Amino acid sequence: MEQNKTTKEILQAKLAGRKRALLYHPDVLEKLRQEFQKWKSNVVREEDRLKWQATPHTILGSEIPREMLYTPLSNPDFDYTEDLGHSGQGPFTRGIHANMYRGKEFTMRQLTGFGGPEETNQRIKFMLAHGGTGVNVLFDLPTIQMYDSDDPLSKGQVGMSGVAIDSVEDMDLVFKDIPLDKVTVSLVTHYPSNTAILFPMYLAMAERRGIPWDRLRGSVQNDITLEEVVRSGPEYIPPPDCFRIQCDNIEFIRQEVPLWNFVTYNGYNLREFGTSGVTEMAVALSNAIATIGEMIRRGHDVDWVAERVAFFWSPASDFFEEVARLRAVRRLWYKIMKYRFGAKSQRSMWMRCHVQTSGVSLMREEPLNNLIRAAYQALAAVFGGVQSLHVDSYDEAYSVPTEEAALLSLRTQQIIQTETGITDVVDPLGGSFYVEALTNEIETRILDEVDEIERAGGYVAAVDRGWLHQKIAEYFYNERNMIEKGDIKLVGYNIYQSPVGLPPIHVFQYPEGVEERQKARLAGLKERRDNEKVNTALTALEDACKRGLNVVPYTLQCARVGSSEGEMFKVFKKAFGLWKPPVFW
Amino acid sequence: MARQIKVLLSKLGLDVHNRGLITVAKELRDAGMEVIYIGNSLPREIIRTAIQEGVDVVGVSSLGGAHLTLGGELIEEAKKEKFVEYVAFVIGGVFSPSDAEKLKEIGFHGVFMPGATREEIVSSIRKIVSGKAQRLQGE
Numbered sequence: 001m002e003q004n005k006t007t008k009e010i011l012q013a014k015l016a017g018r019k020r021a022l023l024y025h026p027d028v029l030e031k032l033r034q035e036f037q038k039w040k041s042n043v044v045r046e047e048d049r050l051k052w053q054a055t056p057h058t059i060l061g062s063e064i065p066r067e068m069l070y071t072p073l074s075n076p077d078f079d080y081t082e083d084l085g086h087s088g089q090g091p092f093t094r095g096i097h098a099n100m101y102r103g104k105e106f107t108m109r110q111l112t113g114f115g116g117p118e119e120t121n122q123r124i125k126f127m128l129a130h131g132g133t134g135v136n137v138l139f140d141l142p143t144i145q146m147y148d149s150d151d152p153l154s155k156g157q158v159g160m161s162g163v164a165i166d167s168v169e170d171m172d173l174v175f176k177d178i179p180l181d182k183v184t185v186s187l188v189t190h191y192p193s194n195t196a197i198l199f200p201m202y203l204a205m206a207e208r209r210g211i212p213w214d215r216l217r218g219s220v221q222n223d224i225t226l227e228e229v230v231r232s233g234p235e236y237i238p239p240p241d242c243f244r245i246q247c248d249n250i251e252f253i254r255q256e257v258p259l260w261n262f263v264t265y266n267g268y269n270l271r272e273f274g275t276s277g278v279t280e281m282a283v284a285l286s287n288a289i290a291t292i293g294e295m296i297r298r299g300h301d302v303d304w305v306a307e308r309v310a311f312f313w314s315p316a317s318d319f320f321e322e323v324a325r326l327r328a329v330r331r332l333w334y335k336i337m338k339y340r341f342g343a344k345s346q347r348s349m350w351m352r353c354h355v356q357t358s359g360v361s362l363m364r365e366e367p368l369n370n371l372i373r374a375a376y377q378a379l380a381a382v383f384g385g386v387q388s389l390h391v392d393s394y395d396e397a398y399s400v401p402t403e404e405a406a407l408l409s410l411r412t413q414q415i416i417q418t419e420t421g422i423t424d425v426v427d428p429l430g431g432s433f434y435v436e437a438l439t440n441e442i443e444t445r446i447l448d449e450v451d452e453i454e455r456a457g458g459y460v461a462a463v464d465r466g467w468l469h470q471k472i473a474e475y476f477y478n479e480r481n482m483i484e485k486g487d488i489k490l491v492g493y494n495i496y497q498s499p500v501g502l503p504p505i506h507v508f509q510y511p512e513g514v515e516e517r518q519k520a521r522l523a524g525l526k527e528r529r530d531n532e533k534v535n536t537a538l539t540a541l542e543d544a545c546k547r548g549l550n551v552v553p554y555t556l557q558c559a560r561v562g563s564s565e566g567e568m569f570k571v572f573k574k575a576f577g578l579w580k581p582p583v584f585w
Numbered sequence: 586m587a588r589q590i591k592v593l594l595s596k597l598g599l600d601v602h603n604r605g606l607i608t609v610a611k612e613l614r615d616a617g618m619e620v621i622y623i624g625n626s627l628p629r630e631i632i633r634t635a636i637q638e639g640v641d642v643v644g645v646s647s648l649g650g651a652h653l654t655l656g657g658e659l660i661e662e663a664k665k666e667k668f669v670e671y672v673a674f675v676i677g678g679v680f681s682p683s684d685a686e687k688l689k690e691i692g693f694h695g696v697f698m699p700g701a702t703r704e705e706i707v708s709s710i711r712k713i714v715s716g717k718a719q720r721l722q723g724e
Contacts, residue, residue: 141599141649153627156654157598232596232603234625273604360604364699397699398681399650473607480608484702493700507681510650583622585611 007289007340008451014339020079024072033073044068057488059361060316060479062276064441070433075440083331083436087426091334093327093439094427095385096350101423105133107388108413109186109354113138113163114400115511116518117173120163124178126403132410135218136186136390137174138162139198145233146194148566149518153234159514161400162188166522166564171201172208181211185218186354186388190266191227192246193237195220197568199249200556203257207560219261219310219354222249225287226266228463228581229472230273237572238579239464245551245572247294252552254300254308261310263291264354268314272360274476277314277321278442281329282449283459283468284311285336289450290459292341302341306348315381316358317373323429324438326353326384332443354388355381362397366492367505370394375412382416383429389413399508466582473584522564529562537561538571545575590618590714593640596625597647597655605677605699606646609706616707618642628659632666640672641714647678653687660692671721673713677701 005013040049053065067074085091088098097103110132112123124135140162142154148166149158158164165171175185187202189195199220206216224242236242246263253262265288271280288309295305311329315322333351337343357377362370371394378391391409393401401409417423429435453462462468482488489495541554558568594610596603607622614620621638623631635643645659656676663669675695676688688696694713697706 141601141651144601145599147599153599155598155627156658157600157649157651160650161648231601232606232625233599233601397679399679473611476604477608477611480703484704504682507683583607583624585607585614585622 006451006454007336008447008454010340011335011447015335018082020077020082023078023080024076029072029076032071036071036073056318056321057482058316058318058321059488059490060271060275060277060314060358061318061488062278062321062442062445064321064438064445066434066438070437072433074433074437078436083440084430090338090346090349091331092350093331094430096330096352096387098426100385100426101382101417102426105417105423106382106386106413107134107184107354108132108410108417109134109136109184109388109390110406110410111136111138111188111356111390112406113140113188114161114508115159116164116514117170117176119159119511119514120174121176121178123403123406124174127406127410128178128183130407130410131414134184134186134388135178136188138188139194140164143198143565144190144194145231146191146197146565146569148522148564149515150522151566154515156515158518160510164514164518165198165201166518166566167525167562168201168204168208168559169521169525169562170518171198171205175205180206180209181215185216186264187218187220189220190223190269191231192222192224192242192249193227193569193572194565195222195249196245196551196555197559197565199253200552200559201565203556204559213257214259216257217259219264220249220253221264221266221312222246222262223264223266223287224460224463225270225283225468228579229468230266230269235573236579236581237576239460241572241576243290243294243460244548247291247298248550248552250291250295250305251298251300252550254305261308261352263288263308264310264312266312268312268356270472271314271316272358274472274479276475277316277318277325278445279449279471279475280314281325281446282453285329285332285446286450286453286459286462288333289336289340289454296341302337302343303345303348306337306341306343307345309348309352311351311353313353313355313386314358315355315377315384317361317377319376319380320435320438321442322377322380323383324435324442326381326386327427327430327435327439328443329446330385331439332446352387354390355384355386356390357381357392359392359396362392362394363490363493364397366498366502367394367397369492370397371408371412374409375416378412379416379422382422383427385427395505395507398505400510402506402508404506405508466584469582470584477585525562525564533561534558534563534567537563538567541568542571542575545572590642590711591638591640592618592620592642592644592710593631593635593638594620594622594644594646595631595634597645597659598627598649598651599625600647600649600651600678602648603646605648606644609644609646609677612703612707613710616703618710628655628662631659632662632668635672636666636668641717642673642675642710644675644677644710647676652676652678652680653684653691656688656693657691664692671717673710673717675710675713677706
């Protein structure tokens with residue numbers, strides 16, 4: 001029975017014995033092999049021969065060894081159609097659209113969020129006025145962790161590293177004068193729980209403005225990995241309940257907001273927390289496999305669900321690894337959807353993604369160097385064929401970016417898009433002996449790690465038991481050691497340090513008075529709203545949680561009548577109880 | 586042989602980023618210190634636990650921007666309990682250069698920013714603790 005087989009076993013069984021149309025003739029390869037050996041012994045220096053494989057040590061790298069030179073021998077059974085295909089054709093290695101960036105530019109979606117809704121609204125307008133093509137809203141710590149601005153736990157943190165949202169009124173202010181039916185909006189609701197609370201506020205706002213939900217376009221994150229693994233917080237609900245809310249969100253949004261991307265499997269924050277690029281993708285795919293399995297169990301059609309799945313990746317410093325990773329995961333996702341789930345729609349087999357350059361690779365020392373780092377990471381992402389991009393700002397090892405720094409990030413994207421000519425040709429690195437060999441290697445490694453997770457009982461069990469927590473702790477401790485030993489070299493930090501300190505940079509200052517303003521607005525709302533309606537809605541939500549009904553229609557009703565985020569999260573905690581995640585060190 | 590240094594580590598408030606602090610926890614333990622990690626907590630709770638546990642060092646981490654507000658409150662709470670005289674207070678996280686100065690003015694004995702090495706963190710904690718012990722003996 002297929003249910004008992006792992007994804008890797010299913011793919012192996014389905015792909016076994018397929019006849020391959022080899023690009024390289026075996027006789028030619030044999031001749032090449034002989035010449036290659038001769039070249040290696042006669043031309044290559046002995047020290048290079050002995051160190052034929054070198055392993056790049058980079059921030060968040062996968063430690064995959066590289067040969068000194070790649071040739072057709074690195075990928076002898078290369079089948080162009082089977083392994084690559086043209087762009088817009090399965091397995092989509094070369095890109096999900098035939099014309100890629102000629103048809104649609106990558107969306108320039110810079111993260112925005114600080115202070116109160118008013119300040120964030122201004123910054124969003126600033127970015128759009130300078131050519132940004134999408135909105136990407138980041139929430140403050142209390143909002144992300146689901147506490148109201150007036151909660152004792154929120155003190156001193158309202159409007160920090162994101163925008164404060166307590167109710168539908170704040171959501172309305174963030175999007176003041178923004179045409180919701182025209183721009184695409186990414187709401188960085190990392191967790192399933194806060195997605196179930198914040199997205200209904202967005203929907204209630206659209207209702208108030210008379211915009212039908214089927215005209216709303218954008219995405220939420222809605223990822224259990226973020227809520228239960230990549231988070232440090234005071235209170236957690238148990239992983240199975242969290243996973244259920246993730247699926248409830250998907251079910252509701254698919255049904256009611258058809259153009260909205262209801263899940264963005266977030267490899268980014270996981271990797272930034274501390275994993276290799278391989279684990280990042282293996283975890284996101286395992287979560288996606290578990291989710292689609294659950295949606296099928298709930299009686300939904302695989303294509304109905306999968307057509308709106310999206311991913312979020314972190315391109316870090318190893319340039320070719322990043323390009324190859326994006327190509328590899330596109331091909332693997334195609335195979336999973338086609339062969340494991342039997343998807344029929346091409347769209348279901350598209351690995352669509354947003355990426356953000358790596359935050360942890362940014363250095364405090366000589367911060368302008370970060371502009372260069374982020375630009376190369378962004379370039380790798382574009383070579384990798386991403387749909388949407390955020391470039392980190394050079395000052396982020398100090399604080400939230402200034403307006404000037406945020407603009408430079410947008411300009412980085414615009415320069416890649418308009419000045420380099422890179423976007424005129426689809427998958428320009430495709431066919432490189434090196435890139436194709438690395439793409440194959442990374443695909444194999446990702447699938448092996450998916451297999452490891454599935455053999456350990458599946459994704460939710462792997463989270464529940466702390467398997468992933470442990471793996472992360474080992475990784476980042478090891479990475480720190482490699483940086484301290486100088487194995488990972490960072491310019492201006494542990495190599496080529498500047499003998500004289502450089503002048504300080506201008507750093508962002510948070511606006512003042514945000515916490516008081518938020519508290520006053522929330523107090524005003526609590527006086528004006530019909531508290532009886534609020535209580536009824538919250539009681540109905542608790543009942544839905546306990547009875548296993550989809551929770552989103554109930555959080556939506558709560559949002560409509562003016563319930564706050566903290567009030568809804570309290571209901572979740574009461575209904576599901578609390579869970580204590582393992583901490584390994 | 587010196588007495589084992591006992592350290593309490595906590596994330597300040599609702600900050601979600603704990604990679605740095607978990608790394609430091611392991612590094613201090615590997616350096617022979619006894620480490621208690623309590624996850625996310627508020628100043629009053631941190632001080633209460635620190636008193637109960639009788640620690641030598643309180644280390645907090647903040648990458649989300651609340652270092653001055655919550656960090657200030659932590660030192661205030663410690664002063665109320667006359668705790669700040671006996672115990673070393675250190676903070677790590679993402680701060681602007683001027684905020685790092687302010688944190689020292691508030692009363693933090695050690696301020697660590699991105700890029701701080703294991704050696705810097707371990708040795709400066711040892712130095713602060715032994716400095717305090719000598720001063721107290723002298724009194």
